[in-house]
Amino acid sequence: MRNRSKKYWLLCSLLLPVVFALTLQAATLEDFSLNSRLSLSARPMPCSLSGEIKTEAPCENAFFKWNARSLIDLDLRVGNVDYFLDSSLSIPHPEHLVLGLETDVAEITVEPEIWFAVPFQGVVDANNISTSVVVPPGDPLFVAARMTASWNIDNFRFKNLFMYEDVNFPGSGSPAQEDWSYGPQFQKFKTGDIFYLTGRMDNGVYFSSRTSFCADGSTSVKNYSASGGVDGDCENPIQERLSIGGLSLGDVRLSETIDVKIGEDTGVTSRTGFTLSPFDWASFGTSLTADITSLDLGMGSISVGLSFSISPFRLSVSLGELEELEFRTATASFHQRFALDMINGAFSGSATLQNEGGLTGVSMSLFASQGTVSTSTSVSFSKSDNFLKFTYLNTRINLRLTPFTFTATPSFSENGLRRLAITTGVMF
Secondary structure (H helix, E strand, O other): OHHHHHHHHHHHHHHHHHHHHHHHHHOOEEEEEEEEEEEEEEEEOOOEEOOOEEOOOOOOOOOEEEEEEEEEEEEEEEOOEEEEEEEEEEOOOEEEEEEEEEEEEOOEEEEEEEEEEOOEEEEEOOOOOEEEEEOOOOOOEEEEEEEEEEEEEOOEEEEEEEEEEEOOOOOOOOOOOOOOOOOHHHOOEEEEEEEEEEEEOOOOOEEEEEEEEOEEEEEEEOOEEEEEEEOOOOOOOEEEEEEEEEEEEOOEEEEEEEEEEEOOOOEEEEEEEEEEEEEOOEEEEEEEEEEOOOOEOOHHHEEEEEEEEEOOEEEEEEEEEHHHOOOOEEEEEEEEEEEEOOEEEEEEEEEEEEOOOEEEEEEEEEEEEEOOEEEEEEEEEEEEOOEEEEEEEEEEEEEEEOOEEEEEEEEEEOOEEEEEEEEEEEEO
16 A cells, blocks of 8 residues: 555656646747745754753753755646646655646636645654654655636636545644554545635625535645645535625615534524614624524624724724623724835734733734835733733744845744744745
């Protein structure tokens, strides 16, 4: 079985260049883009003192644990076909390889893709640092095949996603297990399908529908993910969510969301939203949640909220449920763009108050750019042990000198430097 997996990987690696070569003979290369990046990330180890004493924070002169990752994104357009390749390779092992294409067949756009990946599992090392390791024997495995078809008719857009994937495949966040291995003999493939429908009427009313057949959530492997995944248990084979907005009744704006489940948890629930804006800077909102299946509709299911907005400030207040109105939470925020000579940027912040906890969180962020250089910084404080304490400080510095890019991202927590990532890349 292991040799079969290797053959799949080898066949896939050889097939793509062959397809490219055959296509190039019949058509010319119309577009080409390559994004190659080398990412280095480091985490300082906690300081160890004499007498086997360990601290949570690193020393001034710290040891670092490093990881190196190479990522390659390749896009080619040959004739009316777009080919793409997404891959990553890190110190432990190759991580994933995703191959696909996009083309138009009549009025329908089709996007088939196949995924290969190496299984990883999450572990905690002797220094209490979370990391991930390859699940032995570490062979690249076929994980999923996906086919997306989409088309438009007037103001309506239709999209169907069919998925065939290994529902047992472990991700990097999977819990560690002793003497664990994963190979083709443990794989279990199932199918799922999601049908999307969105549209907008001439009167401004819009809607969206999502119908799932043994599908939900997302699909992910190491350092790659996509929306929509197969539900291995399939306890509710059919799930539907219908959302309608843009409705109005006088000065009141209405919205409706209906969720339907058919299976072990068969049921129908709805959420109706009402918003009244007596002034440009103030609005009153309430929502009504009902269990249509059991006809359980009580006053306790009605929540009430207020919001006030005077640029660049905004205040949102939650008053809980209508049956027992009382202050629950309030969030105050602001967002202001600025331009100083050749520097453009934005400054934003928010604060959250709760009924019993008082001020529970404060956060601020600053973004600025000038020419080829941009930087962003965010800082957060949260309540712990009845005190507002520093939580994190993240900074990102980006330099673009076409076709080269350089990014540095240091992150700090209450225990000092938490992570340092440096990425260099080339883009064509």
